[in-house]
Amino acid sequence: MTDTESTDPGPRGHQVIQDYLKTLNSSPGVYRMLDGQSRVLYVGKARNLRARVSNYARPAGHSRRIERMISETASMMFLTTRTETEALLLEQNLIKQLKPKFNVLLRDDKSFPNIIVTGHAFPQIKKHRGAKKEPGQYFGPFASAGAVNRTLSQLQKAFLLRNCSDSMFETRTRPCLQHQIKRCSAPCVGKISAEGYSESVRDAQRFLSGKSTRIQEELATQMAEASEAMEFERAAALRDRIRALTQVQTAQGINPKGVSEADVIALHMEHGQACVQVFFIRANQNWGNRDFYPRVGEDVSEAEVMEAFLGQFYDQKEPARLVLLSHGIENDDLMCDALSDKLGRRVEIAVPQRGEKAELVDGAARNARESLGRRMAETATQAKLLRGLGEAFGLDGPPQRIEVYDNSHIQGAHAVGAMIVAGPEGYMKNQYRKFNIRGDELTPGDDFGMMKEVLNRRLKRLLKEDPDRDKGLWPDLMLIDGGAGQISAVAEIMAEHGVEDVPFVGVAKGVDRDAGKEEFHRVGARPFALRFNDPVLYFVQRLRDEAHRFAIGTHRAKRAKAQVANPLDEVPGVGAARKRALLAHFGSAKAVSRANLADLKAVDGVSEALAERIYAYFHERA
Numbered sequence: 001m002t003d004t005e006s007t008d009p010g011p012r013g014h015q016v017i018q019d020y021l022k023t024l025n026s027s028p029g030v031y032r033m034l035d036g037q038s039r040v041l042y043v044g045k046a047r048n049l050r051a052r053v054s055n056y057a058r059p060a061g062h063s064r065r066i067e068r069m070i071s072e073t074a075s076m077m078f079l080t081t082r083t084e085t086e087a088l089l090l091e092q093n094l095i096k097q098l099k100p101k102f103n104v105l106l107r108d109d110k111s112f113p114n115i116i117v118t119g120h121a122f123p124q125i126k127k128h129r130g131a132k133k134e135p136g137q138y139f140g141p142f143a144s145a146g147a148v149n150r151t152l153s154q155l156q157k158a159f160l161l162r163n164c165s166d167s168m169f170e171t172r173t174r175p176c177l178q179h180q181i182k183r184c185s186a187p188c189v190g191k192i193s194a195e196g197y198s199e200s201v202r203d204a205q206r207f208l209s210g211k212s213t214r215i216q217e218e219l220a221t222q223m224a225e226a227s228e229a230m231e232f233e234r235a236a237a238l239r240d241r242i243r244a245l246t247q248v249q250t251a252q253g254i255n256p257k258g259v260s261e262a263d264v265i266a267l268h269m270e271h272g273q274a275c276v277q278v279f280f281i282r283a284n285q286n287w288g289n290r291d292f293y294p295r296v297g298e299d300v301s302e303a304e305v306m307e308a309f310l311g312q313f314y315d316q317k318e319p320a321r322l323v324l325l326s327h328g329i330e331n332d333d334l335m336c337d338a339l340s341d342k343l344g345r346r347v348e349i350a351v352p353q354r355g356e357k358a359e360l361v362d363g364a365a366r367n368a369r370e371s372l373g374r375r376m377a378e379t380a381t382q383a384k385l386l387r388g389l390g391e392a393f394g395l396d397g398p399p400q401r402i403e404v405y406d407n408s409h410i411q412g413a414h415a416v417g418a419m420i421v422a423g424p425e426g427y428m429k430n431q432y433r434k435f436n437i438r439g440d441e442l443t444p445g446d447d448f449g450m451m452k453e454v455l456n457r458r459l460k461r462l463l464k465e466d467p468d469r470d471k472g473l474w475p476d477l478m479l480i481d482g483g484a485g486q487i488s489a490v491a492e493i494m495a496e497h498g499v500e501d502v503p504f505v506g507v508a509k510g511v512d513r514d515a516g517k518e519e520f521h522r523v524g525a526r527p528f529a530l531r532f533n534d535p536v537l538y539f540v541q542r543l544r545d546e547a548h549r550f551a552i553g554t555h556r557a558k559r560a561k562a563q564v565a566n567p568l569d570e571v572p573g574v575g576a577a578r579k580r581a582l583l584a585h586f587g588s589a590k591a592v593s594r595a596n597l598a599d600l601k602a603v604d605g606v607s608e609a610l611a612e613r614i615y616a617y618f619h620e621r622a
Contacts, residue, residue, distance in 0.1 A: 012036065012074045018057040020076055024050040028087045029080035030094065033102075036074040039470075042102040045091040047084050063299040069102045085337045092311035104308035105295040111316065112280075112290075113148045114140030115208065117161075121194070122169065122187040123201050125161040127152060139208040141280055141317070143288025158241040159204040160185035160192075167569065170576035171583060182240070209283050258356045260284050263319060266326035266364035267306055268372050272298040275372035276309050277364045281320070289364070291371045293425070302327045310335055314342065323349045324357055326365045375425075382424055388536040389477070393505055393520070399476035400424060403458075404547040406481040407437075407450045408555035416558055417454035418551035421475075422543055433458075434554045448489040451480065455493040463497065475502060479543060483508035487521045507544050567593060571617050573610050581605045582614075593618040 012035075026048045033042045033056075046052035056062075056070055081087045095103050116128040119135035127148045132138055142148045155161065162169060162184050164176070172188035179186040187197045207215050223238035264279040274296045279289040292313075296305055307329040319339045328351045329335060339347040352358040386398035402422045407415065417435035421428040435454045466473040480486050487506040494500065506521035518537065519527040530537040568579045568589050585603045586592045592600075592614070600611035 013071050014057055014059050016073055017053060017070065017076065020078075021050060021054055021057060024053055024078065025080075026050050027080040028082075028084045029078060030087050030090050031079075032077040032094070032098075032100075033069060033073045034075045034077065035072045038075070040098045040100045041072055042069055042100050043091055043094045043098060045084070045087040047087075049078060049080065065102060065297040065299050084334055085341065088311060088331070088334055088338050092308075092315050095308070096312055096315060102297070104297075104300060104305050106292060106309055106312040107295060112141035112143065113145050114138045114142065115148060115152065115155075117201060117205060118166075120166060120169075122162065122197055124163060124166070124169070125152065125155060125159075125204060126163055137205060139205075140282070140287065143278075143280055143290045147288040155204055155207070156183045158207075159200045161197075161200060161204060162187060164188070167576055167579070171580050182237070256281060256284060256286075256356055256360060259322070259360065261320045262322040262324050262357075262360070264324045264360045264364045265306070265310070266361055266368045267302055267309070268365060268368035269296065269302060269305065270369075270372055271376070272296065273372060273376060274305055275368045275375065276305075277368040277371065278313070279360065279364050281360070289367065291368065293372075293375065303329050307331065307335065311338075314339055319343055319347050321345065321347060323347065324361050325349060325351050326361050326368075327351065379425060382426060385536060385539045386424060388534075389539065392530060392534075392536050393477065393503065393522075395477060395503060398424075401428075401472065401475045402477045402479060402543065403475040404479040404481075404543045405451065405454060406544075406547040406551040407447055407454070408548075408551035415450055416551060416554045417450060418547055418554055419454070419458065420543070420547045420550050422546075427546065432550060434550075436558070447482065448485055451482070451486055452489050452493050455490055456496075459493065459497045459499060478502060478504035479540065479547075480504060480506045481544060481547065482506050482521075483519065484521050484527075487523055491523050507540060567618075571614055573613055578605055578610070 028045075028047050029049045030043065030045050031049060031053060032040050033044075035041055044052065053076070056066075056073075062070065079090065081090060095105065099105055111129055113127050113129045114132075116126060116132075116134060116136045116138050118124045118126070123136065127145065128134065128138065129145075140148075142151070152163070156163060156178075160183065163178070164172075164184075169188045175186040175189055175191060176184070178184035179191065185192040185197060185200065187194075192200075203215055219238050219242050223235050223242070226232075226235035226238060259281050260283065262281040264277075264281060266277045268275050274294055276292045276294060277289055278292070280287040292309070294305060294309055306325060306327045310323070310329065319342065321343075323339070329349075332349050336347055336349050339349075350357070352361055383398065386400075389402075390396070390398045400423055404420045404422070405417065407417050415437035417437060419433045419435070421431035435457060437450050437453055462474055465471070478490070480490055483506050487504070490504050490506075494502070494504070504522075508519045508521060508527075509517065517529070517532075518540065519529055521527050530540075568574050568582060574582070581603055582592050583589065586595060586599075595615075597611060597615045600606060600614055601608055603611075606614070
């Protein structure tokens with residue numbers, strides 16, 4: 001690859017672009033259009049860089065969006081590639097990284113969860129998100145964590161597979177609650193043979209691979225045989241398993257017979273906004289759907305939006321063997337090659353016109369249309385509320401980014417801070433942040449000190465990541481859970497960092513601590529309240545409750561993790577077998593921590609060096 005750049009501060013527009021044609025060749029590659037401050041306006045790919053750039057040099061024949069982009073262009077950058085496929089992949093990487101002003105952007109791009117059956121001798125079945133590094137067999141993707149959790153719950157009822165961690169499995173001496181409520185066959189204590197458990201694992205894998213009907217028929221036969229043999233308890237257990245499998249299929253909704261694996265992607269555009277619905281079909285089963293709202297312009301074509309969506313959506317995700325689209329794209333052969341290279345096998349892209357595949361796309365398109373209609377209605381309501389909030393708090397205009405802060409702890413233990421973000425399109429959950437309170441000098445339960453630490457870390461990050469405030473990371477309004485004391489603490493932190501132009505308001509519950517009697521506090525002003533039935537008041541209450549929910553959830557997760565943590569897990573060299581031997585010898589991890597060196601050396605399987613390491617770990621920490 002070769003990279004060239006010019007930062008000519010001279011004129012902008014067609015003439016600037018025309019000058020680049022003198023040195024460009026016909027290689028494939030990626031081009032970037034920059035404004036006078038070297039900010040990227042647009043990233044595009046080209047089969048022939050010279051031919052593509054010459055189109056922009058023409059003085060007429062452009063849409064309003066492209067004309068505006070050309071008028072702002074002060075310089076360009078070019079990166080040549082060996083192939084057009086390589087240019088496509090590079091273009092999408094740069095778009096996601098740089099987020100140019102005039103490109104179609106996929107704003108919500110979280111990873112999707114999978115189900116994994118681990119590679120253990122007694123496999124665990126669990127939810128997995130992220131890179132597929134853990135050994136095992138993966139099934140997915142599922143559209144949401146909720147879809148995975150519902151499926152896992154029913155699969156545990158049907159196949160009685162364990163969901164405990166390997167370390168917990170290795171140290172069990174008696175069945176846990178999951179076995180008692182008939183969710184696990186308790187392989188940890190030998191309640192089922194290795195062969196019997198392996199058979200259950202195979203059945204679960206077959207079910208997730210689309211062989212559900214055959215498994216249910218086999219279970220029905222076994223239930224009838226058990227009933228005839230008057231083994232009524234076993235027959236009832238088999239009946240419950242059949243019911244569980246039926247519930248999984250019912251929750252999945254549409255299960256196409258003629259499409260075993262596909263991603264169904266449909267687009268609907270209206271009034272300069274777009275919604276893309278993605279349905280995941282795996283093993284002839286519908287594993288859920290997700291909607292996306294890419295940023296588009298008023299004069300962007302459906303083909304351009306669809307192509308940009310595919311490139312960014314599959315940047316970090318594996319495509320299905322078949323991708324069904326509601327609208328065709330210009331470079332479908334190029335996109336097929338790029339996705340095939342990513343998957344390691346042939347990927348087909350199609351726009352079906354009839355049959356079951358067309359029905360799937362029509363269903364996705366209907367969902368896209370309805371979702372966009374709901375979102376546009378919600379956005380209009382949200383805009384009205386933001387205008388009211390700006391007026392109530394004396395802001396210069398409707399806030400585009402609101403940050404709400406809250407803390408959670410129990411008598412100072414497991415303290416966490418939480419920040420939620422809201423804007424014109426509602427909650428921006430990918431912007432939520434949690435803060436583990438680290439201040440050792442804080443008095444347990446010091447809410448003022450906790451808020452100071454949270455705001456101090458938040459402002460340091462903002463000043464580091466967005467010092468010029470041109471990335472949209474700075475809030476237009478901060479809402480703090482608390483009254484005058486909290487506001488004073490926030491004002492002190494703001495002054496320390498030299499931040500004077502970010503308004504912040506404290507939300508206190510008032511003298512009776514009743515919802516609806518909230519008082520609002522600002523520095524240097526008397527507390528005030530809003531009318532009891534004011535929609536803006538309800539809006540603030542929802543924001544505060546969402547921050548409280550997020551803080552409480554974060555606190556509970558931290559507390560639960562601390563409660564199940566075993567200090568032996570942190571000792572270097574102590575694996576599952578040695579941990580089991582230590583617990584069997586001493587009875588508890590606490591007793592191990594108090595043991596003397598001679599007693600540690602007496603444990604079977606613990607060498608003298610390991611005993612010294614264990615002793616040093618606990619006593620050096622004391």
